[in-house]
Amino acid sequence: MKQFIIAIALTGALISCKNAGENKQEADDSAVAETVEDNTADQVTTNYVPIDSDEALIAASLMAAPEASRAGCKVIGYNMAGEFVTLREGDNEFIVLADDPKKSGFNAACYHKSLEPFMARGRELRAEGKTGPEIFDIREEEAKSGKLDMGKQGSTLHIYYGESDLYNPETNEVEGAHYRYVVYLPFATAESTGLPEKPVGSNHPWIMNPGTHRAHIMISPLPDKNKN
Structure with missing residues (x-):
C-alpha cells in the first residue's frame, strides 16, 4: 500500500512539472510574439x-x-x-x-x-x-x-x-x-x-x-x- 501511495505522488509531481513547463513555454512564446509585433510597429518607412x-x-x-x-x-x-x-x-x-x-x-x-x-x-x-x-x-x-x-x-x-x-x-x-x-x-x-x-x-x-x-x-x- 505504501509503495502504491508513493507511486501516485510521483505521478502527480511529474504531471505538475509538465504543466508548469508547458505554461512557461506558452509565456515565452507569447513574449517573443509581442516583441516581434512591437519591432514591426516601430519600423516606419520614410518616403524620400x-x-x-x-x-x-x-x-x-x-x-x-x-x-x-x-x-x-x-x-x-x-x-x-x-x-x-x-x-x-x-x-x-x-x-x-x-x-x-x-x-x-x-x-x-x-x-x-x-x-x-x-x-x-x-x-x-x-x-x-x-x-x-x-x-x-x-x-x-x-x-x-x-x-x-x-x-x-x-x-x-x-x-x-x-x-x-x-x-x-x-x-x-x-x-x-x-x-x-x-x-x-x-x-x-x-x-x-x-x-x-x-x-x-x-x-x-x-x-x-x-x-x-x-x-x-x-x-x-x-x-x-x-x-x-
Missing part, C-alpha cells in the same frame, strides 16, 4: 523624394542652419535652372549656400554673414577658372595685405552633406546626411589654440591650415544612428 523644385532645394538646404535661425536665413546658390541667384532674402546673421542641384549628392552650407567677402571671393576666382591651390594663394596674399576681409574671429560655417539627393518633404531632412562644423580663426596655430593639427578621433576637434588665412577648427559629430 527627389529635390526637384526651388522650394524643395531651399527647404533641404536650410537644414544646414541652426534650427532656431532657419526662418531668417538668406539663401543663395544655383536654382533648378542652373542660375546663381538669391533664392530667398533673409534678415539675420546667417547666409545659406544651397546645394548645387546639378551635382550628385547633397552639400549645403550655412555661414556667418561676416564671412561673405571671403566666400564671395572664392566663388569669383572659381568662376574665373582658378584652381584650388591658386584660390588659396590669392586669398592668402589678399588677407595678409588687408585687402580681403576674413570676417569676425571665430565665425562659423555649418555644413550639411551626404551622398543622396533625396529628401523627406515632411521633415526636410536629406537621406543619410551628416553635419560638420568649421570655426574660422585666421592665422591661428596649434600653439595658439592648444588643438592638434590632426584629429585624435573621428569626432574630435582639430585645427586645419594652421598659420594661414584659412586656419580653422574642424568639428565632425558622429552620425545619429537613429536617423540612418
